[in-house]
Amino acid sequence: MKIIMLGAPGAGKGTQAKKIAAKYSIPHISTGDIFRANIKNGTELGNKAKGYMDKGLLVPDELTVDLVVDRIGQDDCANGYVLDGFPRTIPQAEALTNALNELGAKIDYAIDVDVPDENIVNRMSGRRACVDCGATYHLKYAPVKTEGVCDTCGGGLILRDDDRPETVQNRLTVYHDQTQPLIEYYDTMGVLKRVDGTIDMQDVFQAIVDILGA
Numbered sequence: 001m002k003i004i005m006l007g008a009p010g011a012g013k014g015t016q017a018k019k020i021a022a023k024y025s026i027p028h029i030s031t032g033d034i035f036r037a038n039i040k041n042g043t044e045l046g047n048k049a050k051g052y053m054d055k056g057l058l059v060p061d062e063l064t065v066d067l068v069v070d071r072i073g074q075d076d077c078a079n080g081y082v083l084d085g086f087p088r089t090i091p092q093a094e095a096l097t098n099a100l101n102e103l104g105a106k107i108d109y110a111i112d113v114d115v116p117d118e119n120i121v122n123r124m125s126g127r128r129a130c131v132d133c134g135a136t137y138h139l140k141y142a143p144v145k146t147e148g149v150c151d152t153c154g155g156g157l158i159l160r161d162d163d164r165p166e167t168v169q170n171r172l173t174v175y176h177d178q179t180q181p182l183i184e185y186y187d188t189m190g191v192l193k194r195v196d197g198t199i200d201m202q203d204v205f206q207a208i209v210d211i212l213g214a
């Protein structure tokens with residue numbers, strides 16, 4: 001099963017993608033997580049990506065597409081995957097479609113997690129991410145058991161650099177300009193499914209399972 005998660009920054013793509021990956025035993029591939037790991041490790045890719053990410057801008061397609069095409073060609077992707085944060089532009093979507101066409105494959109579902117802008121800034125300011133394993137929490141909606149400590153690995157928790165309100169506004173503008181057109185792209189392809197992302201995260205997941213099958 002090949003799945004794409006669509007939705008604004010903070011809509012809950014990562015939250016839902018992790019649950020999908022666990023339930024259907026397929027890899028969760030987040031370009032944002034890949035870039036953040038590269039930044040943490042001080043790689044050349046990380047250094048290039050950081051300047052764009054901190055401003056809330058997209059990392060250029062030429063740094064992103066080959067990375068994903070290479071990743072989905074790996075053995076663990078043979079039974080499918082859930083892509084989170086890719087594609088994010090029409091050229092990225094076209095590159096993905098072409099790469100899959102060459103393999104005689106196609107995307108099965110593009111799930112749009114729909115959350116209006118007014119809910120987003122609020123959500124992002126409450127998000128906390130683990131510096132070590134990248135697990136995501138929320139001060140109010142997904143709290144940790146011990147304050148400031150990751151439930152999974154015991155690492156420290158931070159507010160992501162790009163989750164400051166002024167940067168979130170930029171990310172929303174970029175989303176509407178460059179990423180939202182993908183909803184129509186995948187609708188035309190006949191694979192678009194929409195879920196309401198404003199409800200409780202377990203109920204969002206149930207709506208997704210209803211689409212994908214138990």
Ligand code: AP5
Nearest residue numbers: 009010011012013014015031032053059085127138141201
């Ligand atoms: P990326 O890491 O993909 O960030 P994003 O798309 O902006 O999305 P987020 O990760 O911020 O939000 P999410 O939808 O995953 O929400 P989450 O589940 O965490 O990208 C970061 C940057 O990298 C980009 O800005 C860009 O620069 C670059 N980049 C990445 N991919 C790229 C690409 N393909 N091309 C170019 N550049 C790229 O949830 C958010 C919070 O809300 C959490 O605290 C969560 O606990 C909470 N929450 C989730 N669901 C609910 C719910 N139902 N109710 C209440 N709270 C909820």
Ligand code: MG
Nearest residue numbers: 013014015032
């Ligand atoms: Mg995410």
